[in-house]
Amino acid sequence: MKKKGWTxxxxxxxxxxxxxxxxxxxxxxxxxxxxxxxxxxxYYKQTTSNAACAIAAFVDxxxxxxxxxxxxxxxxxxxxxxxxxxxGDQAIIDWLQERGLxxxxxxxxxxxxxxxxxxxxxxxxxxxxxGYRSINIVDPDEAVLYTGSYEDTPEEYTKFQxxxxxxxVVSNTEYGWLCSAYEPVVNSKGENVAIVGVDINMNDVMEExxxxxxTMVLFAAALMLVSVIITVMLMRRIATKPLSMLAKATTGFxxxxxxxxxxxxxxxxxxSKDEIGDLYEEIRGMQGxxxxxxxxxxxxxxxxxxxxxxxxxxxxxQNDMLPRIFPPFPERKDFDIYATMDPAKEVGGxxxxxxxxxxxxxxxxxxxVSGKGVPASLFMTIAKTLIKNRAQLGESPSEILYxxxxxxxxxxxxxxxxxVWLAIIELSTGKGIAANAGHEHPALRRKDGxxxxxxxxxxxxxxxxxxxxxxxxxxxxxxxxxxxVYTDGVTEAxxxxxxxxxxxxxxxxxxxxxxxxxxKLLDAVRNDIDEFVGAxxxxxxxxxxxxxxxxxxxxxxxxxxxxxxxxxxxxxLAFAEEQLGKADCPIKAQTQIGVAxxxxxxxxxxxxxxxxxxKADITFDVDKEKKEAVITFRDKGVAFNPLxxxxxxxxxxxxxxxxxxxxxxxxxxxxxxxxxxxxxEENVLTIRKKF
Amino acid sequence: xxxxxxxxxxxxxxxxEGRLDTTTSPQLETEMHPDIDNSxxxxxxxxxxxxxxxxxxxxxxxxxxxxxxxxSMTIKNVCPEIMDIxxxxxxxxxxNIEN
Numbered sequence: 009m010k011k012k013g014w015t016x017x018x019x020x021x022x023x024x025x026x027x028x029x030x031x032x033x034x035x036x037x038x039x040x041x042x043x044x045x046x047x048x049x050x051y052y053k054q055t056t057s058n059a060a061c062a063i064a065a066f067v068d069x070x071x072x073x074x075x076x077x078x079x080x081x082x083x084x085x086x087x088x089x090x091x092x093x094x095x096g097d098q099a100i101i102d103w104l105q106e107r108g109l110x111x112x113x114x115x116x117x118x119x120x121x122x123x124x125x126x127x128x129x130x131x132x133x134x135x136x137x138x139g140y141r142s143i144n145i146v147d148p149d150e151a152v153l154y155t156g157s158y159e160d161t162p163e164e165y166t167k168f169q170x171x172x173x174x175x176x177v178v179s180n181t182e183y184g185w186l187c188s189a190y191e192p193v194v195n196s197k198g199e200n201v202a203i204v205g206v207d208i209n210m211n212d213v214m215e216e217x218x219x220x221x222x223t224m225v226l227f228a229a230a231l232m233l234v235s236v237i238i239t240v241m242l243m244r245r246i247a248t249k250p251l252s253m254l255a256k257a258t259t260g261f262x263x264x265x266x267x268x269x270x271x272x273x274x275x276x277x278x279x280s281k282d283e284i285g286d287l288y289e290e291i292r293g294m295q296g297x298x299x300x301x302x303x304x305x306x307x308x309x310x311x312x313x314x315x316x317x318x319x320x321x322x323x324x325x326q327n328d329m330l331p332r333i334f335p336p337f338p339e340r341k342d343f344d345i346y347a348t349m350d351p352a353k354e355v356g357g358x359x360x361x362x363x364x365x366x367x368x369x370x371x372x373x374x375x376x377v378s379g380k381g382v383p384a385s386l387f388m389t390i391a392k393t394l395i396k397n398r399a400q401l402g403e404s405p406s407e408i409l410y411x412x413x414x415x416x417x418x419x420x421x422x423x424x425x426x427x428v429w430l431a432i433i434e435l436s437t438g439k440g441i442a443a444n445a446g447h448e449h450p451a452l453r454r455k456d457g458x459x460x461x462x463x464x465x466x467x468x469x470x471x472x473x474x475x476x477x478x479x480x481x482x483x484x485x486x487x488x489x490x491x492x493v494y495t496d497g498v499t500e501a502x503x504x505x506x507x508x509x510x511x512x513x514x515x516x517x518x519x520x521x522x523x524x525x526x527x528k529l530l531d532a533v534r535n536d537i538d539e540f541v542g543a544x545x546x547x548x549x550x551x552x553x554x555x556x557x558x559x560x561x562x563x564x565x566x567x568x569x570x571x572x573x574x575x576x577x578x579x580x581l582a583f584a585e586e587q588l589g590k591a592d593c594p595i596k597a598q599t600q601i602g603v604a605x606x607x608x609x610x611x612x613x614x615x616x617x618x619x620x621x622x623k624a625d626i627t628f629d630v631d632k633e634k635k636e637a638v639i640t641f642r643d644k645g646v647a648f649n650p651l652x653x654x655x656x657x658x659x660x661x662x663x664x665x666x667x668x669x670x671x672x673x674x675x676x677x678x679x680x681x682x683x684x685x686x687x688x689e690e691n692v693l694t695i696r697k698k699f
Numbered sequence: 700x701x702x703x704x705x706x707x708x709x710x711x712x713x714x715x716e717g718r719l720d721t722t723t724s725p726q727l728e729t730e731m732h733p734d735i736d737n738s739x740x741x742x743x744x745x746x747x748x749x750x751x752x753x754x755x756x757x758x759x760x761x762x763x764x765x766x767x768x769x770x771s772m773t774i775k776n777v778c779p780e781i782m783d784i785x786x787x788x789x790x791x792x793x794x795n796i797e798n
Contacts, residue, residue, distance in 0.1 A: 577722050599750055599780040606752045610721045658789025662763045670788060671753035677787040 017251070018243045025239050026232060033228025041221050048213055049187070053176030056189035056208045059127050064204040066119055067134065069195035071112045072202050076136050076145055078109050079156040088156050097152040104152075113146060113155065120204075121148035130186060131207040134193070137161065145202055162188075174203075178210060185210035250278045254288060261295055270299050319354040319382075326355050326385055329392065331362060334527065342435050342560055343370065346526035347553035348534070350497075356549035357384025357426075358495045359392050363399070368436050371399045374447065374493040374553055375428040378469075387424045391416060391470065395430065405430045405443035409470055409478040413445075416471035425471040429493050436560045438485035443478045445470045448494055449511075451518060455488030459518040461511060487559025492518055492529060497550035501537045504544045509537055526554030565629040572613040572624035572643060580609050580626060588637060591630040597699035600678040601637055604695050607671030608641050608650075616645025616691065640694045648691060649684045651676070701747075702730045709770070711738040716747035719755030727758050735762060739770035746776035751784055763793060773797050 078084060084103065091099045104110035116134060124132040133147040141158045144150075176189040186207040192200040257274035273295045278288040327349075334346055347360040357377030365371050373395055377384040394415050398408040408430060416426070429450060431442035442450070446469035449461040467478040485491070494514070501509040517536040518529055530552045537550065568583050570576050584605050588598045605626070612624045625642040650672045656665065658673075676682050681696040700717035711734050719727060735741055741762060745751075751759075759774070766772035774796045777785065782798075785791045 574721050577720065581718075581720070596780050596783065600783065602750060603752045603784060606720050606754075610752075610754070659792070660789075662760060662767060662793045665760060665793065667757050667760065670756060674753055674784060674787055678783070 016248065018240055018248050021243055022236055022239055025235060029228070029232040029235055033225075033231060037221065037224035037228060040224060041217070044220060045217060048217070049178050052178065052187040052208060052210060052213070053189065056129075056187045056206050057176045057191070058189075059123070059129065059132075059208075060189040060191035060204050060206040063120065063123050063132060063206065064191035064193050066123075067116060067193045067202070067204060068112075069193050069199075069201055072116065072134065072145065072193050073195045075109050075112050075116070076143070076202060078104070078107055079145065080138060080143065084156055088153070091153055100152050100155070113152065116146045117148050120146060124148055127206070127208070129206050130183065130209040131205065133205050134202050135205060136202040142203075183207070185214045246280060246282070247284060250276070250280065250284050250288070253278070254284075254291060258291060258295075270296075273299065322382070322385065323351070323354045326351075326389070329389065330359060336362070337364065340435075342558050343433075344526055344556040344558065345554070346530055347551075348530055349549060349551040350534075350546070351385075351549045352497070352546045353381045355382055355385035356380065356551075357388050358497060358549035358551035359388050360493075360551055360553045361392055361396060362553070362555075363396065365399055365402065365432065368434055370433045370435055370555075371396075372431045372433070372491075372493070372553065372555060373399075373428065374430075374450075374495065374551065375426050375470075376447065376495040376497075376549070376551070377426045378424050380548070383422060383424065387416075387422070387426065387471075391426045391428070395428070399430075399432070404480065405432055405441050406478045406480045409443050409445055409467070410476070413470045413472075413476055413478070414474055417474040420471055425469040427469045427495075431491075433485060433555075433557070435557075438487070438489075438557055438559065440483045440485055442481045442483060443467065444481065445478055446472075448496060448499065451492040451494075451511075451515060452483075453490045453492070453518070453522050455486060456523075458522050459490075459492060459515050461515070485557040487557060490522070490526070490529070490554060490556045492526075492552070492554045494533075494553070495549060495551040497546075497548035498533065498537065498552060500548060501541050501550065502544055502547060503541050509540050513540065526556055529554045565627050568626045568628070570624055570626070572609070572616060572622055572645075574610055574613045577606060577609060577613075580605060583626075584628065584639070587628040587630045591632040591635075591637070593630065593635075593637065593699045597637075597697060601639070601695075601697050601699075604675040604679055604697070605639060607675050608693055608695070611650060611671065612641065612643045612645065612691075615648065616643045636696065636698050638694065638696045640692060642690050642692050644690055647686050649686070650693070651682060651684050700726060702727060704730055704734070706734050706738075709737060709739040710742070711735060711740070712742045712744065714744040714747065718750040719748055719758070720750060720752040721754040724754040724758045727755070728761075731758070731762060735765055736769075738766075741766050741770070741772040743772070743774045744776055745774060745778065745781060748781060749778070751781050753788075756784070756788060756790060759790070759794065771795065 079088075084100075087099055087103045091097050101110055104113055120132045120134065123129070131147070131149065134145040135142045136145055137143070138158065140161060142161045144154055144157045144159065147154055174190040176187060178185070178187045180186075187210050188205060188207045191204045191206075193202040193204060195201045253276050254274070257276055261272050261274060274288075274292060276288065278285060330349055331347070336345060345362055347362070349356065349358055349360060351358070357380055359373070359375050359377075361371075361373040361375075363371055373392070375388070375391060375395075377388045377391065379387075391412065394412045395408060398411050403411065409428060412428075425446075427446040427448075429442065429444050429447040431440050433440040444450075444464070444466045446466050449463050451459045452462045453459040462483070464481050465479065468476060498514055499509055499511050503509075513536060514533055517533045520532055521528065524532070533552060534550070566587060568580065570580060581602055584602055585598065588601060593601070609624060609626070613621075616622060616624075622643060622645055625640075627640040627642075629638040629640075630636075631638075653669050653672060655673050655676070656669045675695060679695040679697050681694075683694045683696075685692040685694075700715065700719060700723035703714040703716070705712040705714075711731075713727070713730065715727070717723070743759070743762075763772055772795060774794050775798070777796055777798055782791075782796075785794065785796065
């Protein structure tokens with residue numbers, strides 16, 4: 009694309025050359041013309057002047073004076089007037105003859121005429137001055153009548169009066185181009201009495217001069233044309249053609265599709281040893297360097313991308329190593345756990361971990377490897393694996409850290425270390441044992457209280473020195489308590505003013521809604537950190553874990569759905585015994601409840617669906633805390649309310665006794681409450697027993 | 700349920716162990732007959748019996764009825780849980796319980 013106002017170099021240079029040639033030619037022509045004119049003029053002036061001198065020398069001054077004086081008289085003027093009126097000059101001739109002046113007149117006239125012819129002069133005449141005018145004395149081309157006429161005085165005559173030499177003059181007059189010379193005629197007393205004027209025709213000379221000028225101009229034009237053509241051709245050859253070739257080739261070098269290739273470096277037939285040659289070599293060199301640079305850049309970029317991709321994979325692997333699916337144990341109701349890890353770089357040195365060592369023991373780990381990035385993350389991987397292996401062997405926190413410490417110290421050339429908070433909680437009782445190897449103080453919130461730091465002496469970090477022992481710290485979690493552990497990335501999060509987030513802000517964030525689930529607690533802390541930090545970059549990994557302990561599971565109602573057959577009685581009783589046993593129900597109550605269950609179940613088995621069989625649903629709701637068992641029996645058999653049956657008379661003798669009704673009677677007597685409902689085509693019998 | 704039967708002339712001793720419920724009562728009934736018909740004295744040793752339901756009571760009641768006619772019947776070593784049942788059902792008054 010050519011920019012607006014783009015003009016070819018050829019045009020620019022040619023314009024310049026035209027101007028220069030024009031100025032030079034015109035100047036030269038003017039100079040030559042002037043030189044020539046001056047020389048010719050000078051020659052003519054000299055010649056004319058010489059002629060005038062010669063003629064003046066041959067005119068008798070005294071005679072001329074006499075003639076002049078005669079014709080200046082009023083008498084002559086009157087005679088001349090008459091002659092003019094009569095258009096005849098005889099009167100004048102007569103008048104002159106009377107005074108003996110006619111011979112003088114004719115003598116001068118003949119002489120002037122002879123000179124005029126010899127000199128090929130245009131005009132030769134004799135004049136004099138009379139006041140401010142000049143008076144004609146003799147002119148060979150005119151009749152005698154002409155003598156004594158007046159005309160305006162040429163400027164040159166003023167010099168005549170002062171006896172100065174009058175310069176010859178070239179002038180374009182009504183008679184054509186003339187060179188005029190004047191020479192005074194001197195009388196015997198040496199006085200100027202008249203002037204001889206000689207005019208020589210210069211028309212031919214002037215014509216020639218015009219032709220000379222035309223030739224000069226034409227020559228200049230031709231010169232200009234030739235030089236322009238030569239310049240254009242030369243410019244094309246030595247400048248514009250190679251330059252546009254260069255420009256085109258350079259454009260071709262840049263191509264978004266194929267990039268910069270070594271094969272595309274310009275290769276042109278330019279070998280002129282001048283600036284263009286230099287420019288060509290420079291561009292070639294530059295393109296070579298560009299290709300080389302880009303080759304390097306491509307290699308470096310590819311390497312960088314590869315490392316970046318590997319780091320991403322590493323980050324993914326590290327992330328996948330940490331338990332990330334929440335809730336991790338959906339079937340467990342006795343605790344709720346949530347944890348997050350946000351590395352400052354792609355990979356971090358922080359980690360959290362949690363797992364059930366067995367059904368009753370939960371192991372919690374929060375750790376921070378010194379340093380950041382890949383080295384820390386590698387160390388973290390080892391530390392995490394070792395700790396988990398040891399924990400799953402059933403070792404205590406102190407033993408775990410002791411062994412892991414020794415293993416990590418072995419060959420720890422990089423001198424990395426890791427701070428660890430490790431706790432094992434017995435879920436059935438809430439008893440916990442923790443070991444803290446240089447890690448942050450955990451925060452604990454007792455049920456209905458607020459989060460506070462749990463301060464106790466820490467052991468040094470793991471992997472600092474071989475053979476170290478780690479002190480254990482025992483604690484008790486009660487249902488409703490929440491434990492919060494974190495790494496220094498939380499407390500040492502820094503804002504743009506270089507202030508630390510600190511434990512107080514962390515506790516404030518936790519205590520805003522201390523009863524919230526762990527996930528909400530962690531979100532609250534994270535939000536506060538983000539707000540506090542603002543635009544400052546994250547320096548350290550931010551890792552947090554919250555555990556809410558809800559106490560051993562309170563199982564709630566358990567349902568047994570079984571075919572109502574007496575053969576299944578054992579299963580029902582075994583189930584009842586299991587449920588009651590779990591709730592620490594005393595033997596006596598267990599027996600009573602067992603009997604009641606049997607009586608009711610057997611009733612259903614025998615009568616509800618007779619003669620067919622059907623299902624019985626038995627729900628056990630045994631509350632250990634309330635020391636109460638509520639058992640509900642449902643069947644879809646015929647509607648029957650056993651409570652309506654009359655109680656047997658227990659005072660009767662054996663012989664009088666009826667067998668029927670005894671079972672329900674026992675139930676009524678031994679249970680605290682027996683209730684019957686018929687709902688949705690179901691018989692629902694509920695018994696309640698405190699123990 | 701385990702039943703240990705000992706017949707000494709006309710004296711029948713039945714030691715019951717385990718549970719006497721709907722499932723096991725027919726077993727006791729089978730063991731009891733026909734020896735009980737020829738006995739003048741029947742002793743039920745309930746020392747190892749942990750549990751009794753109305754089905755069991757029914758068997759005991761039928762035995763008592765038989766023995767009322769032809770001799771005596773004694774229940775020995777009743778544990779408190781079973782004693783409770785006997786209490787509630789008025790069986791303490793029907794049965795001859797010897798502790």
